[in-house]
Amino acid sequence: MTLIAKTTHHLFQPLLYQVATGILSTGEIAPSTREVLAHQRNAQVLLGEVTGIDLDAKAVTHEVLGRETVTTYDSLIVAAGAGQSWFGHDEFADHAPGMKTIDDALELRGRIFGAFELAELAPTQAERDRLLTFVVVGAGPTGVEMAGQISELAQRTLRRDFRAIDTSSARVILVDAGPAVLPSFGEDLGGRARRQLEKMGVDVRTSTKVIDVDATGIVVEDSDGERQRIEAKCKVWAAGVAASPLAGMLAEQAGVEVDRAGRIPVEPDLSLPGYPEVFVVGDMMALDNLPGVAQVAIQGARYAARTITDRLDGRQPRPAFSYRDKGSMATISRFSAVMSSGPIRLSGFLAWLAWLGLHILYIVGFKHRVTTLLHWAISFIGRGRSERAYTVQQVLGRRALQRISADEAPKLPEIAES
Numbered sequence: 001m002t003l004i005a006k007t008t009h010h011l012f013q014p015l016l017y018q019v020a021t022g023i024l025s026t027g028e029i030a031p032s033t034r035e036v037l038a039h040q041r042n043a044q045v046l047l048g049e050v051t052g053i054d055l056d057a058k059a060v061t062h063e064v065l066g067r068e069t070v071t072t073y074d075s076l077i078v079a080a081g082a083g084q085s086w087f088g089h090d091e092f093a094d095h096a097p098g099m100k101t102i103d104d105a106l107e108l109r110g111r112i113f114g115a116f117e118l119a120e121l122a123p124t125q126a127e128r129d130r131l132l133t134f135v136v137v138g139a140g141p142t143g144v145e146m147a148g149q150i151s152e153l154a155q156r157t158l159r160r161d162f163r164a165i166d167t168s169s170a171r172v173i174l175v176d177a178g179p180a181v182l183p184s185f186g187e188d189l190g191g192r193a194r195r196q197l198e199k200m201g202v203d204v205r206t207s208t209k210v211i212d213v214d215a216t217g218i219v220v221e222d223s224d225g226e227r228q229r230i231e232a233k234c235k236v237w238a239a240g241v242a243a244s245p246l247a248g249m250l251a252e253q254a255g256v257e258v259d260r261a262g263r264i265p266v267e268p269d270l271s272l273p274g275y276p277e278v279f280v281v282g283d284m285m286a287l288d289n290l291p292g293v294a295q296v297a298i299q300g301a302r303y304a305a306r307t308i309t310d311r312l313d314g315r316q317p318r319p320a321f322s323y324r325d326k327g328s329m330a331t332i333s334r335f336s337a338v339m340s341s342g343p344i345r346l347s348g349f350l351a352w353l354a355w356l357g358l359h360i361l362y363i364v365g366f367k368h369r370v371t372t373l374l375h376w377a378i379s380f381i382g383r384g385r386s387e388r389a390y391t392v393q394q395v396l397g398r399r400a401l402q403r404i405s406a407d408e409a410p411k412l413p414e415i416a417e418s
C-alpha cells in the first residue's frame with residue numbers, strides 16, 4: 001500500500017480555524033502521516049505532488065523538488081480533496097486568503113493578530129478603524145466559526161494587551177451572498193446561530209455579494225444592487241470550493257464531465273466510469289449530491305478499501321455505496337454551538353459539549369488529545385491563547401511575498417499603509 005501525498009501531515013480541517021486564531025498548534029490538528037502509519041508494516045508513505053495519472057498504463061507520476069517518480073498500481077484510490085474557489089476571481093486570494101491548509105491558517109493567524117499590532121501603531125483614527133475591521137466572506141460553518149473567534153479575540157482575549165487601542169471596538173462583518181447563515185442546518189438553527197453572532201457584536205450581512213477585494217478593503221453589493229466599500233485590512237475567504245485538478249485529469253481520460261465544482265461523477269461503487277480498479281472518494285467525487293464533508297470522505301474511503309480487499313480475497317462484490325448521515329455541527333463561540341443529527345436539533349451549551357466530545361475523538365493520537373484539551377481549557381475557561389506566534393511575513397501574506405523579490409520587500413510602514 002503506497003500513500004502519495006503532497007504534505008507530510010494528515011490534516012483535520014474542521015479545527016483549522018483554531019490554529020488561525022491561536023487556540024491550537026499545528027501539530028495538534030496535523031500529525032505526521034508517516035507517524036500515523038508507522039505501525040502498518042505494509043504501508044509506505046511517499047512525499048510528492050501527483051502531476052499525472054495514466055489510467056491505461058496504471059501509473060501515477062509524482063514530483064517533489066524536481067525529483068519525479070512514477071509509481072504503478074493494481075488498484076488506485078484518488079482522494080485529493082478540494083481547494084478554495086474565489087469564483088473566478090483568483091486575484092482576490094492575495095488579499096482574502098482561504099482556509100484549506102496549514103499554510104492558510106498560519107497566514108490568517110499572522111493577518112488577524114498582525115492587524116491588532118499594526119493598529120496599535122497607526123497614527124490616524126481612519127487607519128486604526130481599517131485595521132480593526134475584519135470581514136469574513138461565507139456564512140457556512142467555517143465563516144461562522146471564524147467570525148465568532150475573531151470577535152472573542154477582540155472582546156475577550158486581547159482586551160488587556162494593548163495601550164493605544166481598545167480591541168473591543170473592532171468590527172467583525174460576516175458577508176454571504178445567500179439569504180441565510182448556516183443554510184445546511186435549516187432555518188431554525190441557522191437563525192439561532194445568526195442571533196448569537198449578532199449578540200456578540202458581529203455585523204451579519206446576508207444576501208450581500210462580494211464584488212471586489214483589494215489590499216485595503218472590499219466592495220459588496222446588497223440585494224437592491226446598492227454597492228458599498230468597506231475599509232478593512234484583514235479579510236478571510238470562507239466561501240466556495242473547487243475539486244482538485246486531478247478530477248479534471250481523470251475525467252478527460254475516462255470521457256466524463258466534471259460538475260460545476262470540478263467534481264468527477266463516479267459509479268455507485270465509487271469507481272471511475274470504465275475503470276473498475278480506480279476509485280475516487282471524498283471532496284472530489286460527485287455522487288447523489290452528497291456534500292463535501294468528512295463523513296462522506298471517511299465512509300467512502302472505507303468502502304473503496306474494503307472493495308479492493310474483497311476482490312483480492314475473491315469475495316462477492318458488496319452492494320452499492322450508501323452514505324449514513326451522522327449530522328453536522330458548528331461552534332459559534334465558547335460554550336455555544338449548533339448541532340443537527342437526525343431528528344435531534346440542539347443549540348447553545350449542550351450542542352457545544354457534544355461538539356467538544358466529538359472533536360476530541362477525531363483528534364489523531366493520545367498525546368494530541370491531551371494537549372488539545374489543555375489548550376481548550378486555557379482558551380475557553382481562561383481567556384488565553386497559547387499559540388499566538390507568527391512572523392511579520394505572515395502579516396503581509398505569502399502570496400504577496402512570493403511575488404516580491406527580497407530587495408523589493410516593503411518595510412513595516414509600507415505594510416501598515418497597505
Ligand SMILES: Cc1cc2nc3c(=O)[nH]c(=O)nc-3n(C[C@H](O)[C@H](O)[C@H](O)COP(=O)(O)OP(=O)(O)OC[C@H]3O[C@@H](n4cnc5c(N)ncnc54)[C@H](O)[C@@H]3O)c2cc1C
Pocket residue numbers: 004005006007011012013014015016017048049050051079080081082099100141142244246281282283284292293294295297329
Ligand atoms: C476549514 C474547514 C472546515 C471543515 N469543517 C468540517 C466539519 O466541521 N465537518 C465536516 O464533516 N467536514 C468539514 N470540512 C470538510 C472536510 O474537511 C472534508 O470534507 C474532508 O477533509 C475531505 O476529505 P478528502 O480526503 O476528500 O480531502 P482532504 O482532506 O482535503 O485531503 C486531500 C489530501 O490530498 C492532498 N493532495 C491534493 N492534491 C494532491 C496532489 N496533486 N498530489 C498529492 N497530494 C495531493 C492534500 O494535500 C490533502 O492532504 C471542513 C473543511 C474545511 C476546509
